[in-house]
Amino acid sequence: MTLDMVCNFRKCRKSLSNQAWVTTCSHAFCIEHGKTEFKRNIDNTLTCPACGNELRDKFDVIQADLRPSETFKSIVLAGMKPDTIMDVAMRAMSFWSYQVEQETLYQESLAKHTREKVQCLEEINTLNTQKLKAELETCKRKISTLQTEFNKKRKHAEELAASLEDKTRKIQKLTFQLEAQKRKDIRVDNFERSSSNQEQCMDISDLVGNRATSEDFVFRPAKDTEDSHRMPTPKTPMFDFRNRKKPQSHFTFRPLPH
Template sequence: MTDLDIFCNFHKCRKRLNTTAWVTSCSHAFCEEDGNRAFSDSNNNECPACNTRLPNKYDVVKVDLNPSQQFRSMVLAGLRPEIVIEIAHRAIAFWNYQVYMEHVYQTKCNEVSRENLSQMEQYYEHVVAKLKTQVQSYGRKLENMKKELQGQIDRAAELMDRINEKQRENNELHAMYESLKRTQLKYMKENQVPNSMQIRTKQQSKHQYSVGPRTLDEMVNDALKVPETIVQQSPRYKEKPQEAFEFKPVTPTTTVRKQFLDPCYIRKKQKIQMSENQKA
C-alpha cells in the first residue's frame, strides 16, 4: 500500500485498489464489487462516475494490478517500440488522471472540512461566549447568595444572642419569683394565727358570737350609742338635759385606720422601708 495507489471512483465506495480493478475508456476505475455490479450487462454498460455509454468491447476491461513476471515479460513482447511507448504513455496518462482526480477530490474534501471546521469554530466560539456569560452571571449570583448567606448567619447569631439574653432575664425573673415566693411563705409562717385561736374563732362563729365592730364605721356607730342611764346620771343632764351629752367624733388618720384594719401594717411598712434602703 503506497501513495501511488488509485481509488475506486464510485462516490460511495472510495476503496483503495491494489489487487484488481475495472477500468473504462473514460479514465475511471472501480473496485471488483462495484465493477461486477455496474458492468454485469455487457450490452448496456454505462460508467457509474460520469454516465458515459461504453458499447465497445474494450471500453471496460478488468485488469490485474499485480501481474506476474511472466505476464509482464509477455504482454508487450513482439510489439514495436513506438506501440509500446504509446501504450505506456496512455497508461501513464490514465494514472495521472486518476491521481489528479484524487487530488481534486481530496482538495474538495479539505475545503468542505475547512468550511465545516470554520462553522464549528464560530458555533463553539458563540457557545463558549454564551457559557462565559452564564458563568459570570452565575458567579455574580453566587456572590450575592454568599452575601445573603452571611447576612442570614449574622442575623441568626444576633437572634441567638437575643434569645440567650432573654433566657438570662427569664432565669433572673424566675430566681426573683422563687425568692419572693420563699419570702412570702416565710412571712406567712411567721404571721400565721395559732391553731387554738383559729378553733376558738370557728366556735364563736358557730355560736354566732359578735367579737366587735368589723369596720371603723361600725365602731363609730357603736360609740354614738351611749346608754340612757349614763346620760341621766351626769350633772350636766340635770341642769340642761338637752346639752347633757355631746359626742364629737374625730376622724382617724390613714395610718391609724390601716393599723386598725391590719394589725401587721407597721411591721410590713418597716420591712418595705428596709428593702428600699438596701436597694438605694
C-alpha cells in the same frame, strides 16, 4: 510506495489492488461493480457509471490484472516498436495521473468540507463559550448577592440569639427572685400564723386559769340514781352504753372487683 486506486463508483471507494475494471475514459471500478455495470446487452452498448461516456468498442472496458506476472510483463509489449511501447506507456501513465488527480481533488474537497465543518463547529463552540461565560458571570453575581444576603441574615440571627440569651438570663434571674420572694412570704405568713396560735393558746389558758373551775365540768353517770355514788359492781356499770346509737360511717369499704 504508491497508493492503490479506488473504485470510481459512486460512494464505493473500494481499494483496487489485484483486479479492476478499467475504461478508456480513465475510470476504474471494483470487480463487483464491474460485473453489474458492464454486462453486454443486445445493443452491445455500455455507459461509464462515473462519467457517462459510451463504451462501444470491446476494448473500451476490460478487466485488468493490476499485479501481472513476470511472464505477462515480458510478453505484453514484446515485438512492438519503441514508439508504440512509449505510446502505450504514456497512455497508461495518463490513466494513472488522472486517477491520482481525481483522488487529490476528492481529498482536497473532503479536507475543505472538513475545514468548513470544523470552522462551523468552532463558531458554534465560540458562541456556546460566550453564552456559558455570560451565564457564569450571571451566576457569580447571583452567588455574590446571595452571599451578602446570607451574611446579613446570619448576623441578624446572631443578634437574635444574643438577645434571646440575654432575655433568658433575665427570666432566670426574675424567676429566682420570685422564688426567693415566695419563700420569704411563706416564712412571714407562717410566723404570723404561729404568733396568732400562741395568742389563742394564751387566751385559752387565761380562760382555763381564770374561768374554769371544778364546778364547770361535772362527770355524771348514764343513770343518775341513788346508787350512782356507790362503788360500781359488775352487774351495774357506772356508764351505760348499751342503748347508745352507733355512729354511721360516711365511707363503705368493699372488696375490689377482679
